[in-house]
Amino acid sequence: MIRTRFAPSPNGPLHLGHAYAAMVAHDLARAQGGEFRLRIEDIDGERSRPEFTEEFFRDLEWLGLGWDGEAGFQSRRLHLYVEAAERLKAMGLLYPCRCTRAEIAAAATRMGPDGPVYPGTCRHQAVDPQGAAWRLDVARALDLAGPLEWRDERAGPQPAAPAIFGDVVLLRKELPASYHLAATLDDAADGITLVTRGMDLFPASHVHRLLQALLGLPVPVWHHHPLLVEPDGRKLAKRRGSPSLGDRRRAGEDGKAIVEALRQGRFPAGISLGTGVDLSA
Secondary structure, three states: OOEEEEOOOOOOOOEHHHHHHHHHHHHHHHHOOOEEEEEEOOOOHHHOOHHHHHHHHHHHHHHOOOOOOOOEEHHHOHHHHHHHHHHHHHOOOEEEEOOOHHHHHHHOOOEEOOEEOEOOOOOOOOOOOOOOEEEEOHHHHHHHHOOOEEEEOOOEEEEOOHHHHEOOEEEOOOOOOOHHHHHHHHHHHOOOOEEEEEHHHOOHHHHHHHHHHHHOOOOOEEEEEOEEEOOOOOEOOHHHOOOEHHHHHHOOOOHHHHHHHHHOOOOOOOOEEEOOOOOOO
């Protein structure tokens, strides 16, 4: 049975781009008689606010995108992240790093999907682990896992190439886990068979496929959909003040009509579909 999920972070209100992402996950599941789950990714420190979570529930109900079962919360799964990190450490695949972003930018020799690629400065150094971030030794992990592949419903089979990120952070200094580790473990724990998300996260799936191999997790299929973008080509974003779904709901707009318009490819003036990512990166 197909099972999808929508996994917003409660660090700001939802906007039309979130409605589109939730609609894609909801409709793909419903079309095949499957389940659509809701997960709240609420481990972003003080930025995660419970009042936004309540708004998310009301917004999705207003849009007519009902989910199956109870909503899940990352904050209730911290033990999973700790256990997985300890396994990776025991395998000799994680190392502590205290480099700052400025130091990484100054030493980097190439760019990756997230910016300057970490050059491995701390990989073979004695670093005090107290308060440090922990990075995955990607080259060593690939030697252990061997060649890997993953499949996207829209783009087809993909050879896993996590090295485009360099040695990614899996345990952040200030948070219990990075997006890469938490999302991979959560999707496995939730039994997600089809991971839907925007094209801007297409490169991240290379890393997630490697983590699945290292931790013996099931491998889903991915579906990376286009993003709603502003006239300048940038995706809609909370931090740039894209109109919130809550404001639209309180203004008396018809949420179900909004979703139906999105299904038909009708967007507000100035908003269009875009990839939001350079897949050649």
